[in-house]
Amino acid sequence: MIRAMPDDDTTGPGPRRRRGPYAKSAERRREIVEAALHEFSENGFRGATMKAITERIGVTQPLIYSYFSSKEELLTAVLELRDDRGFDISPLDPSRPVESVRALVELMRHNEAHPGIVALHCAIAGEAVTSGHPAHDSFRRRYVDARTRIGAILEACREAGRLREGVDPQRAARIVVAAMDGLQTQWILEPEVEHLGDEFEAFMRTLVDF
Amino acid sequence: MIRAMPDDDTTGPGPRRRRGPYAKSAERRREIVEAALHEFSENGFRGATMKAITERIGVTQPLIYSYFSSKEELLTAVLELRDDRGFDISPLDPSRPVESVRALVELMRHNEAHPGIVALHCAIAGEAVTSGHPAHDSFRRRYVDARTRIGAILEACREAGRLREGVDPQRAARIVVAAMDGLQTQWILEPEVEHLGDEFEAFMRTLVDF
């Protein structure tokens, strides 16, 4: 997300106010985060090294530390980039259940168009199941939130008469969360899974009429 | 799986035959693998250190290297232990589809009784999605095999008239694999998932009449 610089006013000619960061600085930062994203995707957080990240963009290690004070802070920036690129279900609204289900399917289609982000998610979420991982709490909250939110949506679908016969909303919510993660993992691991979006939509249609 | 030692005969008193490894040696080995299992469960393979493993059982690092030539070989031994403890679907037989589905549910109940093994599976499978991981190929094959085998079982269920209306066997197989992994992950991360076996059984009953 690009923010306006503090000295963005092009009206005055003289250096009256203290200068903000140059555009080049923001560009470098973006470049570093992008390199880290790829490195984390391919090797996980623990498997990635600062050295490998710098070599991707041809800079030296100390340069990164002038933008991020630690490897962990760099991970935080990478995960924020992921959220900016749409890997987020928090805008889903249970008061519009059918639209929410459609949006969930659209989310998977969006992911299908961004394999790099999916690979990142699988790699970091995978190693974050261990309690000592820097992203552990973040992912645990994410899972709880996803399951709760999807549970509420399915509950609302039932009240709207859109849930298939015999489907339990809370139990189904767990399977939906599992399916979203699991399909993405299988999509990364096996080339046989052709269309993430189609597979997920077909599954959701066994639960909901939307 | 504990195998008989070559000098297991307690009939003769004298050392007539060439001695095999002493019982203590096998016991030490088992102890090391057990310690490694717990360490890998809690920190993953990359996050675990040989030092931490030795400290669990109060021995020194070189001792481990007299049993295993590398950290990676120790991982192999740990994964074999997991298979011995029943984390394996390869005995499932599509020619007996209904029994196979029941066995799959039993497998999850078995896992519920062995949280340590589930934690190990989640941690290692999680970080093994990255292609550079030592267990990557092993887990990739495992996934492909699981999906293929479960697909065949569901196909056989359909022929036996046990598949629910409108369920596509191959697509459902992907979701089943995702559900097995995902439910276990959620069970590790969230205390709210109370019964792994019950959750999985309820899901399978939405697909198959068994």
Place this chain on the structure above:
DNA sequence: GTCTATAGCTTGATAGAC
């Protein structure tokens, strides 16, 4: 069978010149 001691390397991170 187990130890002490340490080699040999890589890691994340810093100091200071330009």
Place this chain on the structure above:
DNA sequence: GTCTATCAAGCTATAGAC
């Protein structure tokens, strides 16, 4: 803003005594 040079700490793994 970027570099060269370097640090202390941590890692896997080995040599050799007992």
